[in-house]
Amino acid sequence: MKRVVLQNKKAWIEECPDPVAEGAWVVVKVHASPICGSDKNAYFSSDAVRTAGHEGTGVVVETAGSSLLKKGSRVILNPLSGCGTCDLCRTGNYIYCLSKPPFETHFAEYVRVQDFVCSPLPDDISFELGSLAGCALSPALNAIKRMRLGGFDTVLVTGLGPVGMGALTICALLGARVIAVDSIAFRKEMAAELGAEIVLDAKDPDLGGKIREAMNGLPLTKAIDTSGSGEAERTCIDAVGPGGTVAFIGENRGEIPVSPSRDFIRKGLTLLGAWHYNLNDAGDMLAILRRSPTVGRLITNVFRLEEAQAAFDTFVSGDACKVVFRP
Ligand SMILES: [Zn+2]
Ligand SMILES: [Zn+2]
Numbered sequence: 001m002k003r004v005v006l007q008n009k010k011a012w013i014e015e016c017p018d019p020v021a022e023g024a025w026v027v028v029k030v031h032a033s034p035i036c037g038s039d040k041n042a043y044f045s046s047d048a049v050r051t052a053g054h055e056g057t058g059v060v061v062e063t064a065g066s067s068l069l070k071k072g073s074r075v076i077l078n079p080l081s082g083c084g085t086c087d088l089c090r091t092g093n094y095i096y097c098l099s100k101p102p103f104e105t106h107f108a109e110y111v112r113v114q115d116f117v118c119s120p121l122p123d124d125i126s127f128e129l130g131s132l133a134g135c136a137l138s139p140a141l142n143a144i145k146r147m148r149l150g151g152f153d154t155v156l157v158t159g160l161g162p163v164g165m166g167a168l169t170i171c172a173l174l175g176a177r178v179i180a181v182d183s184i185a186f187r188k189e190m191a192a193e194l195g196a197e198i199v200l201d202a203k204d205p206d207l208g209g210k211i212r213e214a215m216n217g218l219p220l221t222k223a224i225d226t227s228g229s230g231e232a233e234r235t236c237i238d239a240v241g242p243g244g245t246v247a248f249i250g251e252n253r254g255e256i257p258v259s260p261s262r263d264f265i266r267k268g269l270t271l272l273g274a275w276h277y278n279l280n281d282a283g284d285m286l287a288i289l290r291r292s293p294t295v296g297r298l299i300t301n302v303f304r305l306e307e308a309q310a311a312f313d314t315f316v317s318g319d320a321c322k323v324v325f326r327p
Contacts, residue, residue, distance in 0.1 A: 002108065005050050006048070008044070012309070013306055020112070023065045024114055028060055029110055030110065031326070031327070032058075032131035033055065033108075034056065036055060052105055053105045058127070061110070063115075074127075076133045077111065077118060079135060081117060086099070091278070101114075107308070108305070127326075128324055132166070132298055137169070137285065139274050141281060142249075142278070143224055144170055145277075146274060147272070150174060152176075154176065155178055156220055156236060157171070157223075158227050158235060160180055162322045164180070164227070165190065169194060169195075172195035172196075179196070180192075181199075186318060186320075193294075200214075221245065222247075224246075224249060227250045229250070230254060237269065237271070247272050248272070302326050303323065
């Protein structure tokens with residue numbers, strides 16, 4: 001079969017053996033596989049990477065010993081893996097499993113995955129749309145549920161890449177008012193089209209003042225950072241009022257200053273981080289895919305595997321949201 005290899009801003013196809021089902025590992029014919037922001041690391045890597053791509057949708061073609069899936073099942077390939085037996089895996093929070101087995105690239109014609117990380121993809125949802133259940137919507141769904149975000153809230157969303165646009169999509173579906181922040185023109189325009197009431201520039205020296213102005217004297221209660229920029233994260237912490245909640249879903253592997261006294265004790269903030277949704281919320285994910293009038297617009301580009309170079313060039317240009325392979 002064909003799979004994509006990434007190295008030094010190059011993306012190409014190579015032939016490799018077809019995967020084989022074994023035990024609870026099934027083989028899925030990949031029908032849609034989106035590029036994730038984290039795949040940029042592989043694209044810019046000086047070593048060849050053959051394991052990028054970790055989300056998508058497809059059809060089960062081989063099952064071995066699986067009792068959960070059968071041949072012909074349409075599935076959402078939820079990201080990454082888990083041991084399948086620990087409490088985290090058994091309660092749907094497999095993403096936090098501490099003994100994840102290695103997983104294989106989803107930028108390929110076929111992929112071998114564990115049956116329990118697949119969730120059913122009903123016939124009325126297309127493969128491409130279903131693939132948004134991965135990194136486009138999943139971190140935001142996790143954050144939004146844990147923040148108890150509802151239609152009466154105003155929420156600040158910093159960072160309008162695919163994850164931020166996913167957060168905006170769910171907030172808009174719930175009826176919440178969104179103040180969106182980024183510095184790239186394409187993203188700011190798209191955010192306004194997807195329902196952000198106010199779109200601000202991340203580089204505005206008076207960003208905090210503009211956010212206060214947008215709140216017209218009322219305290220902001222919720223903020224979500226998807227940019228992973230320390231500056232934006234601190235903007236979120238400062239922008240929410242006393243008792244507010246901030247969710248971090250953009251990866252920042254560095255550190256930011258947080259004051260236990262000023263931010264937590266005297267302001268009563270709740271700060272949380274969200275990675276991927278609990279698998280028991282798969283029904284809510286399907287509701288988003290079915291009911292959001294704008295969710296399909298998150299996909300701006302579709303490429304065949306053979307067009308991997310163009311796909312990655314498009315993705316890193318910034319003038320794209322979700323870029324999806326259709327192997
Ligand atoms: Zn991802
Ligand atoms: Zn586990």
